[in-house]
Each structure stands twice: as structure tokens, then as C-alpha cells.
Amino acid sequence: MARRFLILLLALLPAPALAKGGIVSAADPRAAAAGAEILRAGGSAADAAIATMLALNVVEPQSAGIGGGAFIVFHEAKTKRIVTIDGREAAPAAADMRWFFGPDGQPLPKGQAIPGGRSVGVPGTLRAMAMAHRRFGKLPWARLFQPAIRLAQGFDVSPRLNRSLTQQANLLRDNAWVHGVFYQPDGTPKPVGTRIVNADFAATLRRVAAQGADSFYVGPQAQRIAATVNGATRNPSKMTPGDLASYDAKERTPVCQTYRAYRVCGIAPPSSGVVAVLLILKQLERFDLKALGKDSPTAWHLIAESERLAYADRDMFVGDPDFVSVPVAGLLDPAYLARRSALIAPDRTMAEVRAGEPAGAPPRVRAEPQEVHGTTSLAAADRQGNVATVTTTIESPFGSGLTVDGFFLNNELTDFDLAPVKDGYLVANRVEGGKRPRSSMAPLIAYGPDGQVRVAIGAAGGSTIIAQVAKALIGTLDWGLSVQDAIALPLIYAPGKTAVLEAGTPLEAMAPALKALGETVQVAPLGLKMNGIERVNGTWAGGADPRSEGVVLGEDGKPLGAFSRVRLNPKGPQE
CATH class of the missing domain: 1.10.246.130 (Gamma-glutamyltranspeptidase, large (L) subunit, C-terminal domain)
Incomplete structure (x- = not known):
């Protein structure tokens, strides 16, 4: 009897999902699917990571996006080099130590500093993506945007997005565009499963796909970002288009x-x-x-x-x-x-x-x-064994609450210490013009004794x-x-x-x-x-937090559980 029960139990367990090629772990299944699609098309781990980040911007807009920043860690299998890219947001040149002081001459409480324009740093995500693509991309830049563009034309509200819209109603109360897209006429968030169309962001993605990252940092797009933060009802900023034009991602x-x-x-x-x-x-x-x-x-x-x-x-x-x-x-x-x-x-x-x-x-x-709880992370590997792990954020859920052309702007500058002096000393993380605020984001790779990648991981x-x-x-x-x-x-x-x-x-x-x-x-x-x-042992496996909506997908788009493996192909894809 016991033996028959064991046989039945084993038969009921899901068979390991095996697939040749790469792997993607992301906080939303639709974003992971975007990365897997790019891997199937012959893209590199960097390509897959970029496509996943763009898709996350659509389906998880409360956590990350092109209006925020990112850190990218990339392992190049051929050279065994590790390259790290800093796409952290930066303070406008006009920012000084009293940037977050109120009319009473005292630092604002953080809750009051977050909404509006003053908390917005110059976004760095697209510059970081562009640097990673130049260094390690295989597919054309525009190809990486296609999954996200499709999603922006129609995606369903997830439970996590619905909760965030409920919890951040006060932050978003003055944003008419957000209410038109994400809320019902009675002011409540659209229910789980409701189809959302973000036509403005689809247009933004098409433009950046066709014209490159520079189109975000120079010209009408940069002017609209500066005008939005400077004209904010709450905490207006002093950002200039020149702040955006001068921003660069940095290899650290x-x-x-x-x-x-x-x-x-x-x-x-x-x-x-x-x-x-x-x-x-x-x-x-x-x-x-x-x-x-x-x-x-x-x-x-x-x-x-x-x-x-x-x-x-x-x-x-x-x-x-x-x-x-x-x-x-x-x-x-x-x-x-x-x-x-x-x-x-x-x-x-x-x-x-x-x-x-x-x-x-x-x-x-x-x-x-x-820091507060926002952010999202992902990891990807391709057929050649290249690995990317990324943590990207707009800081708080929905960032500053401001939007431009279908995406949210970060509140990353509240990661600075709002009071610049303590006990008579200047603090290291005080606000200064052009400075990048300290972050806790920790995308990293652990190598085994054989020099091979053992684990690539990150968190939000x-x-x-x-x-x-x-x-x-x-x-x-x-x-x-x-x-x-x-x-x-x-x-x-x-x-x-x-x-x-x-x-x-x-x-x-x-x-x-x-x-x-x-x-x-x-x-x-x-x-x-x-x-x-x-x-x-020569295979890829993945993990996604059971507390989240995350999944792990093989290159073929099939889910990979805790006991699943993706067999590496050391020769890589056929040319």
C-alpha cells in the first residue's frame, strides 16, 4: 500500500521543466516572458534584461521604469569579466543642502518631501540600458522594445498593482492622467483583471525605440520632464533640460x-x-x-x-x-x-x-x-553563459506621483539625508547638485571555486x-x-x-x-x-519570491519551478 501511494504521489508531482538555452527571473510573468522572447530571438542576457525592464515599466509601473534609475551587473562569459553600470538618478544642478527645507527653515518630514517635483532626480535607466546594449547587446535596440509596446497596448491589472493604487491614492490624487487610466469614475482603482491601455507610454516607447536614448534626454521629452517637475503643485523643482542633457550612466x-x-x-x-x-x-x-x-x-x-x-x-x-x-x-x-x-x-x-x-x-x-519599499529586480542568462542581474527603481510606490508621457517620475532624491548636518558634521549622503543619492540596491554575482557563476541575485x-x-x-x-x-x-x-x-x-x-x-x-x-x-552542475535554475507575483521562465517561455533546470548549451546558438 505504501509503495502504491508513493508511486501515485510521484505521478502527481509536476515533471521538471527542461529547456535548452537561457533563463529569466522577474517580478511579473509578463515581464519574464518579454525577456524569454528576446532570448529565443537570439538576444544576449543584456538584451533580455533590457526587454524585461521595459516590460516591468508597463505592468509594474509603481515599482520601476524609465522615469527612474537602475544598477546593472553583467558577467561576460567569454572574457569572464564582470561589468557594473551605474544608472542611478542625479540631483539637478540647482540642488543644495537646503533642497528639502521648509518655510520654517527646517528639513521637511520625509512624507511631505516625497510628493511633487522636488524629490525627482534626473532619470538614469535609459542611459544605463543604452550603455549595456552598446557593450553587450546582440539584437537591434528597437527589437527590445517590441514586447513592452505590445503590453502597453493592453494589459490586465494584477493584484499587486491594484493594492498599490489603493494604498497610494493620496499621492496620486492630483494626477488627472493617472485617474483616467488606472482609476474608475468613482475614484476607486480599476479591479484586478481589468484591461489597461497606456497609449501614451506606447507612443513614448516607439519614439525611444526609433530615435534612441538620446531622444529622452535632449529635446521635447527633456523639456516636458523639466516643465512637469518645475510646475508641480506640490514641492516644485528647479530642474533644467540641461540637467537631463548632461546626464551619463557610469561604469563603476x-x-x-x-x-x-x-x-x-x-x-x-x-x-x-x-x-x-x-x-x-x-x-x-x-x-x-x-x-x-x-x-x-x-x-x-x-x-x-x-x-x-x-x-x-x-x-x-x-x-x-x-x-x-x-x-x-x-x-x-x-x-x-x-x-x-x-x-x-x-x-x-x-x-x-x-x-x-x-x-x-x-x-x-x-x-x-x-529608503522606503519600492523597486524591482531581475536576472537573466543566455545560451553562451552571459549573465545579467539588475535592480531598478522609481523609489516609493509610484515615485513622486508625477507622470510624463505615460510613465512615472521617481522620488529618488528623498534617498538623500534630508538634514545635511548632524552633531556638527556634514553627513556623507547630503544633497548636492549633480550628486547621486545612496542606495541599498545590491545586484550581485557569486562565483564558485571553479570561477563559474554560482548565483546571480537581487532584491527590492x-x-x-x-x-x-x-x-x-x-x-x-x-x-x-x-x-x-x-x-x-x-x-x-x-x-x-x-x-x-x-x-x-x-x-x-x-x-x-x-x-x-x-x-x-x-x-x-x-x-x-x-x-x-x-x-x-552545468544547468541553470531560477528563483522568484513566493511573496511576489514573480516567476522564472526558460527561453522557451515555459515556467521553471524550484527543482527545474535549463541545460546550458556551451556552444551557444547557431549562427
Whole structure:
């Protein structure tokens, strides 16, 4: 009987979905399908990532788009080089330290600073896309826009989009275009499943597809963006068309560090994400996390303690390296990391957490994290083994609430510390003209001992991104989990004294044990979203956060579950 039951159970399980070629993991199935379509057409991982980003702009407009910014990390299989592209938004030239001060001469509360024009940074996404395409693209630029153009001509409202429209009704209250497209006449969001047509954005996409990224930054498009933010009812800006014309994406030297037998590389400042992830990992390296396992309260306590130290350092020292001295080498120095790690104990919690004193660090003060939960991430690999991982954002849900030609404009400048001085010191992440605000986004690639890509991953969710990515890497590299199961792990988020345990997960049940170790804990829901891919024994597998609407698709467009694999073709596509 037991044997017959086992046979029946195995028969009911879904068969592994196998396909030759590449893979895409994204936060929406329609966006993942866009990337898979480009891979089938012979596109590179960079091409697929660009098509996926454009499609996400259509179906997930609350999270990302061409009105925002992006960080792109690309592994080139032929040369084994890793290239990182900074498409972070920049402050207008007119911005100064008092950019977010109110009439009373005091910094605005963040909630008041977000709506309207003053929070909008010069968008960087299209410039980053164009740089990635020039370097690593195979298909024509215009071909990458076709899936998104089709979607803009008609797509259905998802549950996540409906929730965001409900939650952000106040931000969007003055935007007549948004209400005409996304809301019903009675002022409620269009229900899940309602067909949306964004004809304005379809026209924008056609124009940029035909004329290139320059058409966004120079000419009528740039003039409309400047006019929109400067004429905003709330918090008008002082952006000029020249601010857009002078914007460039930047190739940054990747930040790399070893973790056990692996080498982890990703985007450098102005993102603090990868630096902070590396701090967390390296401070934990002396502990046997594998032996402790994922069900150990001690393991999660150690992770929380390491997070506290890493967040303290990133808040104190990281900003735009073109404006402030960021001591990356000092932070990642083995001797410094050993001193920080020595503060962590498995049987007690630190009484106080302060930033350290890495070599090369000027005197500064810690500022409070400013980010909120928005953003989206994706990962793609092509037949040749090239890999792209991208995190892209407009910051808060629907950004500033302003729109131009069918897309939302970011509120990224509220990622700056709104108060430029604390305890008599200028903070590293203060507002300055042309400066890029600090980010927590952490797209990265971990390489195995054989030098091959092991994991490519990224996350969304404001400053929780750092904790999410570190947790997922520990899950795959220490606990031997699939990337899918590592993404699905619960989160402990400890940017300060209180450790937030993700509600409704096994961590909630560990609260008494963590309190016994001295932890101050809070149980709460966390807005989390991750996407990643992994290479195991010559195959690609993917993971998409079960908390999100994300999926993993093979190049053939078929879904790939946690136990599915996409067989690599080392020879690549036929010419």
C-alpha cells in the first residue's frame, strides 16, 4: 500500500521543466516572458534584461521604469569579466543642502518631501540600458522594445498593482492622467483583471525605440520632464533640460570580496548594498553557519548582529564617491573586518552598536536610513553563459506621483539625508547638485571555486534589500539550499537595536529563543521581493519570491519551478 501511494504521489508531482538555452527571473510573468522572447530571438542576457525592464515599466509601473534609475551587473562569459553600470538618478544642478527645507527653515518630514517635483532626480535607466546594449547587446535596440509596446497596448491589472493604487491614492490624487487610466469614475482603482491601455507610454516607447536614448534626454521629452517637475503643485523643482542633457550612466569598478570558497562581486557606491552585504558575510565567516543550519535561533541571532554592524557602517560612510570619500578598501580590509566580527558573540547581543573606524574614513556622523519599499529586480542568462542581474527603481510606490508621457517620475532624491548636518558634521549622503543619492540596491554575482557563476541575485524593498540578499546567499552558499528555497527563507532585519522578524514565518516562533540571547525583537510583515538564478552542475535554475507575483521562465517561455533546470548549451546558438 505504501509503495502504491508513493508511486501515485510521484505521478502527481509536476515533471521538471527542461529547456535548452537561457533563463529569466522577474517580478511579473509578463515581464519574464518579454525577456524569454528576446532570448529565443537570439538576444544576449543584456538584451533580455533590457526587454524585461521595459516590460516591468508597463505592468509594474509603481515599482520601476524609465522615469527612474537602475544598477546593472553583467558577467561576460567569454572574457569572464564582470561589468557594473551605474544608472542611478542625479540631483539637478540647482540642488543644495537646503533642497528639502521648509518655510520654517527646517528639513521637511520625509512624507511631505516625497510628493511633487522636488524629490525627482534626473532619470538614469535609459542611459544605463543604452550603455549595456552598446557593450553587450546582440539584437537591434528597437527589437527590445517590441514586447513592452505590445503590453502597453493592453494589459490586465494584477493584484499587486491594484493594492498599490489603493494604498497610494493620496499621492496620486492630483494626477488627472493617472485617474483616467488606472482609476474608475468613482475614484476607486480599476479591479484586478481589468484591461489597461497606456497609449501614451506606447507612443513614448516607439519614439525611444526609433530615435534612441538620446531622444529622452535632449529635446521635447527633456523639456516636458523639466516643465512637469518645475510646475508641480506640490514641492516644485528647479530642474533644467540641461540637467537631463548632461546626464551619463557610469561604469563603476565592481566591488569584490571572497566569502569562504566563493567570490562575490557587485555594484559599487553610490549603492551601499553590495558593500553592506559583503560586510555581513565577512563578519560571519568565522562562524560555522552550515553546522548551525537554518533552523537554529543562534544562526539568525548571529546574522542579526552582523547586520547591525554593517548597517551602522554603511549609514555612516557610504555616499556618492564622486562627491565624498568612501572608504571601501578600509571597510573590506581583513584586519578591520576581524575587529568588527570580534564584537559578535553567539550567546549574547551587543549592548551598543556604533560605526567602526576603517582606514581612510573622514570624521562623519551616522544618519538615519531614508529608503522606503519600492523597486524591482531581475536576472537573466543566455545560451553562451552571459549573465545579467539588475535592480531598478522609481523609489516609493509610484515615485513622486508625477507622470510624463505615460510613465512615472521617481522620488529618488528623498534617498538623500534630508538634514545635511548632524552633531556638527556634514553627513556623507547630503544633497548636492549633480550628486547621486545612496542606495541599498545590491545586484550581485557569486562565483564558485571553479570561477563559474554560482548565483546571480537581487532584491527590492528599500533598506531590507541588504538583509534579503545576505540571507539568500547564506541560504545557497552555507545551507545548500536551491536559490528558490533561499529566496523563500524568512527574513530577520536588524538595521539597529530592534530585530524585525518576518511575521507568519518560522522566525516568529523563534522569538522567545532570540529574546533569551538578548535580542529586542518585533514581529511584523515585511515588503520583500527577490529574483535570482543559479548554476548547478552545468544547468541553470531560477528563483522568484513566493511573496511576489514573480516567476522564472526558460527561453522557451515555459515556467521553471524550484527543482527545474535549463541545460546550458556551451556552444551557444547557431549562427
